[in-house]
Amino acid sequence: MKKKDYTPMWKGLGIDIEAHNGLLKFLGKAYADIYLSQENRPKGMEYLDFVITEIHGLRIEELLEAKKGGRKVIGTFCLYVPEEIILAAGGVCVGLCAGADIGTSQAEQVLPRNTCALIKSFVGYKLARLCPYVEACDLVIGETTCDGKKKAYEIFNDLKPTFVMELPQTKSTAARALWRSEIDRLTAKIEEVTGKEITADSLRGAVNLVNAKRKALHRLSALRRAKPSPISGRDALLVNQIQFYDDPVRFTEKINSLCDELEERVKGAIGVTPADAPRILVSGCPMAAPNWKVPFIIEKNGAVIVAEESCVGERGIRNLVDEEGSTREEILDRIADRYIQIDCACFTPNAERLDHVLEMARDYGVDGVVHYAIQFCTPYAIEAHKVAKALEGEDIPLLKIETDYSVEDVAQLETRVEAFLEMLKDRRKQQ
């Protein structure tokens, strides 16, 4: 079947066609190398392969169709922005965090060079006119999670109007009250942009829908506790990345099917790596698609990533919204409560995260932890010190990686990862 030509659609969105073709070619090659080269992949991953192939094609077409039908497309950069509120107003929610070394030179015209790669990437995508998602958005929503994003949104706002939610920095009663009022402010804004009233019923439906998506992802996580793991860390990461783009109902159905298959694999003790492959927990910064560099390095050196303590991973999906609320205000209360539970390093103190890292290391039977910080991500880079102390207390080996989206340090990272994995294997032999 000949692939559809989306050029007219991209042109309509103002995309730089030539540069975009180059980007797609580059991403296709990277995906083939990192994903399609894997052996013994679950069959259910075919759907994810399809989604990736069509990520700037069919999915964008769907968004534009939705817009024609009167729905609004809302872009977000962070999992503190409640998808439920957007869905409750009939909106489509898409994640705009970006994981490629794209538009970096353009981004560095307006941002300091020592800004984290994730921020440079989303600003760069916009300036280079390479992201059909951001162009399709009727509104984008930022949040005050870190200095870099908080201040970059002020500049981004000149490129695309950006509504910024204030996330507090502690979990005190007063901070929760501020957060609760921000949930109201978002609700009003979404109602204004969509022209739809958000009701208890529409909220309840959205809560159930997003909870169902999270439950499917919980199933996937639980299956990765098996030894050997039935799925690679790369593939599981991809699932977690795609959740920010795909239609939530379809996605949930497909992930549940994938989990059915993985259950069979677990019963038959079928893994993607030999049973004795070192099991790794990756902890730290989010890996937005197509940021696959570190997982690829870890897994191609013979280890398997069995869990991500990350925004694109368990930090993002761990908690459900309590489904008990009946009035609109009660449901919004529960949404506020759910989201402020997330244990991002932007909070101080953030002891819950340390507890979760240890709990996950135990529950997933990991041999070691790779702490992943995007270079210049101050909250995670500094919190790494506390994570290291916590892991040391439990005698769990740790490798701290700080990197960006470029390929310049790949050889150096390979050497460090290889040495770390060797050390883990030696420890096992001694145990």
Add this chain to the structure above:
Amino acid sequence: MKKKDYTPMWKGLGIDIEAHNGLLKFLGKAYADIYLSQENRPKGMEYLDFVITEIHGLRIEELLEAKKGGRKVIGTFCLYVPEEIILAAGGVCVGLCAGADIGTSQAEQVLPRNTCALIKSFVGYKLARLCPYVEACDLVIGETTCDGKKKAYEIFNDLKPTFVMELPQTKSTAARALWRSEIDRLTAKIEEVTGKEITADSLRGAVNLVNAKRKALHRLSALRRAKPSPISGRDALLVNQIQFYDDPVRFTEKINSLCDELEERVKGAIGVTPADAPRILVSGCPMAAPNWKVPFIIEKNGAVIVAEESCVGERGIRNLVDEEGSTREEILDRIADRYIQIDCACFTPNAERLDHVLEMARDYGVDGVVHYAIQFCTPYAIEAHKVAKALEGEDIPLLKIETDYSVEDVAQLETRVEAFLEMLKDRRKQQ
């Protein structure tokens, strides 16, 4: 007169005597080069010279005397922490932000290398046992102004118990409510530590006292509008730095005397530089003592700094607390209102700062602006883009500097500053 030997006092505070002697020697030399080498200094600066000479000696002795008398010493890192509340409980408030490349290797054991120099310096001073102020403190108070400080306080707290105030990131009604509740939390904490009740009367006295200090500094600022400026930027910066350490009553009296002298100078058109020296506004990050690098480079190349749009400068002292409140709650309301007005780049949006930069450039008759960002200070480094756009709109020349506390880039900075000043002189000729 033989200088007093403070070694026993420093030993009692746990200071590393040998390293501390080295530090004092180094600082003495730097002070002689940067300050005492100046010609035509106001006579009133002798007091400041004396304070600097005794900054780790007599002033620490005073703090220890105050402690013996039952007063508590409270350390702060940021001008968002209201000194009035500390004074109202009979406390002594000292600034702990640090401006020297000291203890950096120790700091980098617990903090990422790409942490800003100010943070590395205060953590380094503590780890290297070189700061008698922090050792003399009964309590230190942090605040959530930036990612670096917010997360570094968690580590600092393990070295010295640190009470952290949550500063919001916007100036919305809900954010103000959070801030107001943090003022109450601080008040309760200070009452607990000092064992003294904070009353409307004691608060009123403290408000008047700190306002008087600010008014003296306003006088100093206003005098620098004169052409030629009667005082160097270095000396004025020193005054602004010393306000964080000195006894506020004595300091106010001395600065008013200095201003009396400067008034005479202005009447006689006596300046510290030739009347045609380029007039510079420095805008950006705080310069904590002894961070004199950039001002020294600017002034030794023939310019004069006439104002600082900085925490250690006009941003820090611009606003007074409204003295009208009569009850304790009313006065605390006014304190909260005064402090949240400060236009640090940690707020989003922060349009007030852009207005202030333009207003100051006009009011002080400057030829150009030097934007000063400490390397890795994300809020100011990103906001520099907006500052640049605002200045461009008014055709005011700008030099952006991003540096740390080391001397490694001095030659490079000299070259850039020299070229900037030449350009300013050329512009003048053409006007």
